[in-house]
Amino acid sequence: MxxxxxxxxxxxxxxxxxxxxxxxxxxxxxxxxxxxxxxxxxxxxxxxSTKYEEKKTLRDLGVQNYNCPGLMGKSKTVPTNVNSVRPADINVVAALGDSLTAANGAGALDPIEVILQYRGLAFQIGGDKGLENHVTVPNVLKKYNPQVFGASTGIGTVNVWDVAKLDAGVPGAVSGDLYDQAVDLVAKMQTHQEIDVNNDWKLIGIFIGGNDMCAYCKDGATPAAHSAANFAANIGRAVAYLQQKLPRTIISITGMFQMQMLRQVDSNQMFCQALHLFECGCESDDAFTNQQMQAASQAYQAAQMQLQNNGTFESDTFTLVIQPFLRDVTQPPLTSDGKVDLDFFAPDCFHFSQLGHAVAAKGLWNNIVQPVGSKTTNYDLSNEAAALACPDPNCPFIRTTKNSANCAPYQTPGL
Known part of the structure; x- marks a missing residue:
């Protein structure tokens, strides 16, 4: 020992x-x-933590026999409008973000292994195990289009192409790092022959904000470096670059979560409390109250929503949609006896385990096929049995602001 x-x-x-x-x-x-x-x-x-060793394998979550009759085929002809894109029309997946996109610790059995980036398990971009054994957005999309490209597999850093593929997430990243990730992602797409940049429909996920919030309470400058306005501006700068370089693209942003929830995870875990002093200073700062943290998280959420609603990133071949399934979640996942379910988290009580990634992937996918304005905002992280949604038969597309308001102009025949 x-x-x-x-x-x-x-x-x-x-x-x-x-x-x-x-x-x-x-x-x-x-x-x-x-x-x-x-x-x-x-x-x-x-x-x-020997409980992990005793289990030999960590808990995980897959979906058996996922099927959406009549809704899983491609469009009869390749769509020319972003509001008419079926899940099966997506040929390329990619992601930007931080350690939750790199999936640090997702397969970790002890705190040492949290350093490892289990990218193949990442909820918005991982491609390991298949849907029957582990839910991720690409694993769902493979049921619609088995040739979808870009999902990360295995364990490794962003610079290992055979692992990361189009997972551009970097541990420790803040919103200000997204522009460089976007540049890196575009370069990879432009140099790999598997991708037709101009003609392939692309789904790019973004999840960022945890590290911004971890520094929020320490800002002393005016204007504050980690203000909601700067947070949104940083995301917008990265998305603007993607819009300039990547036609036929849907940007799917997983909305900011309520950071104060993590304090409930720490409550009886003394080592995790001590470690979080360094992993997330503001989460550990008693002077930064739950009410202040909630207000800051909500300000981030509102700023993100403006990126969707202001129309800046709307065109016939490009759009941005916020997926808000974590927006109103204030309670961590619980066991049947009402205790925090630590199996949802990596051994540092901060990152997601593979189970946590799979549960989050269900919430994200369901948001993707729910109309804007009617998306789930308080996803039950404790409900592993929640159904994996199918597209709406009356609007069988990845939902956008426009096809959510009125789907009729965008109806096209499917195969």
Whole structure:
């Protein structure tokens, strides 16, 4: 156990280089891990984490026999309008984001393995296991179009093409990093012959904001670097670049979640509380109240929604849609006895486990096929049995602002 603690300490110091902003913060983190009390918490957490080893495999969630009769075929001819795109018309998937898009720790059995990026399990871009064993958006889309390209597989960093494919997410990223990710993504699309940039319909997922919120309460400058306005502007800059370079694209933004929910996850996990002092300073800052954190999260959500509603990113071949299934979720997933279901989270109590990614993927997919204005905003993270939705037979397309308001002008025959 002592050797394991030494190894884990070294690993956590290494991990900290990715999510701590300053040299002073990184030194403080390393010093904290030398503290005997922190070591004791770490050892206790590793002992309790043997539940993962005893299970040999982590819990996961798949969907058997998913079928939507009459709704799973392509359009009779390739759509020319973004509001007439069926799920089977999507040929390319991609994603931007942070460690939740890189799926850090999704397959981790202990805190050491949280450093690993299990990209193949990521809810909005992973392609591992197949839908029967693990829900992701690409795994659902493969039921409509088995040739859909771009899903990440396996474990590795953004620079390993055979793993990451079109998963451009980077651990530690904030909204200001999305532009560089967009540039990287476009370059990959333009240089890989599997992709016809001009003619393939593309679904690009974006999930960002956790790290912005983790720094929100520390802003001292005016205007604040992590304000809602700057947050939305950063996203908008990245999307504008994608709009310029990638025709036939649907941008699907998973809306910001309520960060104060994580405090309930920490409540009886002393090591996680200590680790989160460095993973997310604002979440651990008692001076930043739940009410303030909720207000900040809601301001981020409203700013994101303006990106959808202001029409800037609307054209016949490009659109942006917010998927708000986490918007009003204030309670973490619970077990049948009302306790926080830690199996939803990686061993650091912060990132999603593979189960967490699968549950989130269900919520995201269901939002994708729900009309704008009627999308679920309080998805039940505890309900693993929730149905995986089919497109609406009366509007069998990926839902956009325009086909949600009136689908009739966009009706086209399917195969």
């Amino acid at each position: 002592k050797f394991a603690i030494v190894l884990l300490t070294a690993t956590l110091v290494t991990v900290s280089q990715g999510f701590l902003a300053t040299r002073q913060e990184r030194k403080a983190f390393a010093d904290a891990l030398e503290d005997p009390k922190m070591r004791a918490l770490l050892e206790d957490h590793m002992i309790t």
